[in-house]
Amino acid sequence: MVRRTHRCGELREEHVGREVVLNGWVDVLRDQGRGLVFLDLRDRTGITQVVFESGIDGEAMTLARSLRREDVAAVRGVVRRRAGGANPRLATGSIEIEAREVEVLNRAEQPPILPDDAEAAKMDEEVRLRNRHIDLRRPRMQQILGLRSKVTRIAREYFHERGFLEVETPLLIRSTPEGARDFVVPSRLHPGEFYALPQSPQLFKQILMVAGCDRYLQICRCLRDEDPRADRQAEFSQIDLEMSFTDREEVIETMGGFARRLWKETLGVEVPEIPRMTWTEAMNRYGIDRPDVRFGLDLVDVSDLVRESPFAVFADAVRTLHRGRPGCVKAIRVPGGAAALSRKATDALGEMAKSFGLGGLPLAKVTAAGFETGVAKHLEGIAAPLRERLGLAAGDLVLFGVGRWEVVCKALAEIRLRLGRDLGLIDDSVWRFLWVVDFPMFEYDEEASRWVALHHPFTAPMPGQEPLLETDPGACLSAGYDLVLNGSEIAGGSIRIHRREIQEKVFSLIGLTAEEADAKFGFLLRALRHGAPPHGGIAFGLDRVVMHLAGTDNIRDVIAFPKTQSGADLLCDAPSAIDEAQLKELRLSVRADPTR
């Protein structure tokens, strides 16, 4: 094989006159007849046009004309200015290669798909995933792979500059309670026992801090056996970090700096100092702990206004206790919504409200005189305070979420987002970063009758709040922090508990007995006994960060070999049955489906 001297996206006018060799794939062949053939040769750097003219020997011309899409070829020739005028759509468009010699390195069968971005956009994703080896040849896919590579490179640079040590943690670990469902791996040497694949390296990185590593970095795979979504995959990657002798301020400062450097070096975007919002404000104003603050449509609580209202739907909701906690009524004012939203549109929002567990979506149009349509007549008694609190003006539409606080928040948060999108209120060109802080340590799980860690059970209380663990756990704030970008959580972390008594207290609050805690997390508790420094950290969702930078809303676009909605890898057809001998060696047997 003739080895290449350049890659297919590199040659420019300055190379004119040079003899070069290119290797690549046949993008397309434009055969003009026996005397003239154009070949577009492609590799991941781009496309270069090669010309075969009558001057070349007949055998080479015949070979050139036999080339087909996705064949692999080598071409030797001389760079020259384009005789037929430049092609502005190609980076190499002002030059072409006058071919002297061509070698076919490998013939391709007719490809099931072509590596064409425009085609791929229309194509069934299933077909692309089955033929990922071709799909990844597309310029867009190569660009994203390159972007992802750049992100991890910048991460290593940035954190190595700041004294972080890159350490690998195990993939085969023990299954622990709490959190997502574990993927599990049977042990051959310990029949009947299983490893779990890590949901994150959380405990290992904490132990690395106890072990004196000071600052830790890992670009690691995390595995959670839960159903995927458009932005979520069972197997995903994190840029995982931990720092010793630190506090919330230092972590936020360090990680904000990383985010700013990332955006600067990948997109050339200057991200200003990242503002903060408390969890309480986020929930009250947006109904969600990762608010998209690119637009308004804030939620406004009107529970107090409707409490004495004769409208039973509202008043009863506010008076009803849901497992000990009162319900609420929250409103969204949609400026100009009376005209902007059709009956069909508001009906769709109502359906959406129901799908999120609300009874419906009461609404009314605002007029100069009062309200009309929907629940208008029930609002008359509280018209004045409602107008004042929501700032209502004629032509507005007002929507109400009624019921359990959590349900109202979740449903109105989603409805707000949909309204923002449908009404064109969201500026896609802006990057609105936000630190969400001051999370509660726990929320109470009524069904299980115990506290559940909002973040995870290794998150420390805010300094000074430790006594609340004894007196009022529900009021205790944690030293956790989430980095939110345009309504998507791209990083989350916390200052960790480094004192054994506190950790034991938290375990007992979430319902673990001392024996259970010792059985499941004894290795952590033991480590905390032997000189654990104050420490904390964070993990960036690598896939999500790359999604944002690449401008895609599909996580599969930023993973070279992603899985489908059902957890299948269509390229290698995993998962699959294993043979009897493997099962026997593991002393496993597969039971029939008990539901059949």
Add this chain to the structure above:
RNA sequence: GGGGCGGUAGCUCAAUUGGUUAGAGUACCGGCCUGUCACGCCGGUGGUUGCGGGUUCGAGUCCCGUCCGCCUCGCCA
């Protein structure tokens, strides 16, 4: 586990109310073409209509089941 959408040629799609031999573009194959770059012109090959049942004189179309893909609720400390 629930809800929604989809599955017809390698790919993207069409096919009236259930009715002739399931069509088109593209790709592919053959021929022609000396400045193309979505090359062009002429001709041709290509189908288990996801799979299995059922209804019917007749099913891509209707019914039942099932598989696969996407979106989503639950789930995701």
